[in-house]
Amino acid sequence: MAEKTKIWWTNSTFNPWMGCTAVSPGCAKCYAERQNRFFRWVPDGWGPGKQRRRTTGAYWKQARTWDRKAAETGERPRVFCGSLMDWLDPEVPPQWRRDLLDLVGETPHLVWQKLTKRPELWRRLVGEAADQGSAFAARWLDGQAPPNVWVGATVEDQRRAVERIPQLLEIPAETRFLSVEPLLEPVAPDLRGIDLVICGGESGGGARPCDIAWIRDLRDRCRDAGVPFFMKQCGRRPMENGRPLEMKHDHGGDWDEWPADLRVRELPNAVNQVEVA
Numbered sequence: 001m002a003e004k005t006k007i008w009w010t011n012s013t014f015n016p017w018m019g020c021t022a023v024s025p026g027c028a029k030c031y032a033e034r035q036n037r038f039f040r041w042v043p044d045g046w047g048p049g050k051q052r053r054r055t056t057g058a059y060w061k062q063a064r065t066w067d068r069k070a071a072e073t074g075e076r077p078r079v080f081c082g083s084l085m086d087w088l089d090p091e092v093p094p095q096w097r098r099d100l101l102d103l104v105g106e107t108p109h110l111v112w113q114k115l116t117k118r119p120e121l122w123r124r125l126v127g128e129a130a131d132q133g134s135a136f137a138a139r140w141l142d143g144q145a146p147p148n149v150w151v152g153a154t155v156e157d158q159r160r161a162v163e164r165i166p167q168l169l170e171i172p173a174e175t176r177f178l179s180v181e182p183l184l185e186p187v188a189p190d191l192r193g194i195d196l197v198i199c200g201g202e203s204g205g206g207a208r209p210c211d212i213a214w215i216r217d218l219r220d221r222c223r224d225a226g227v228p229f230f231m232k233q234c235g236r237r238p239m240e241n242g243r244p245l246e247m248k249h250d251h252g253g254d255w256d257e258w259p260a261d262l263r264v265r266e267l268p269n270a271v272n273q274v275e276v277a
Ligand code: SF4
Pocket: 019, 020, 021, 022, 023, 024, 026, 027, 030, 031, 032, 033, 046, 083, 084, 085, 086, 117
């Protein structure tokens, strides 16, 4: 069994572009937007009508390098797409998404973890990429789930669970996951058709509190439904019984500081390992 502190839900992050527009309460403290104020990757910042910035060709080539290495070693690294954007952002030029989908199709040894807060746009935007000539997009639209893609939706509150899970289920996929982060209130998702739940409290300055009882309740729901549960972090303001839970790690990401029963990091289909305290 691998060391538990090394277990992570993804192996690499890939941002085909940067920039986005807030869509729901989970975006209110968007970490990427706040980082951008400092790093100025996207000079105009986040928001509707603001220009997104595509990452460089050299950066895109990295994914092909990862794929080649994976082909040689026989491993299947997981690539999270992405941390500074939403792949179903309707404001990027359609050509960018077409290029991204083609890249996914041309890197079959990688497992692409495609998370969105806009699952309702999948049909329209993947259709747009198909219209642009992407054979990969056309096959997906036709109902063929790409074997190297996990699709996920963010579900930060109960309303988003009710709205987005049915939309996620409409996307052809071999693996579907929920990112329940930032967990803003108790969430009771319908877990039928879901293969993984990732949970986390909010990080960064001004983070909203996350009650440990909400996390426990979600973990128990996953257990009852037989769905792997991956505890990512407690967030910057974990609470227990109405009081702050002191943690030294600035976003509650140190497993050793968590209540023992929260040290649960499971992944679907025996990917890597299952570690339950
Ligand atoms: S969807 Fe993600 S990247 Fe876009 S504003 Fe919301 S939190 Fe930020």
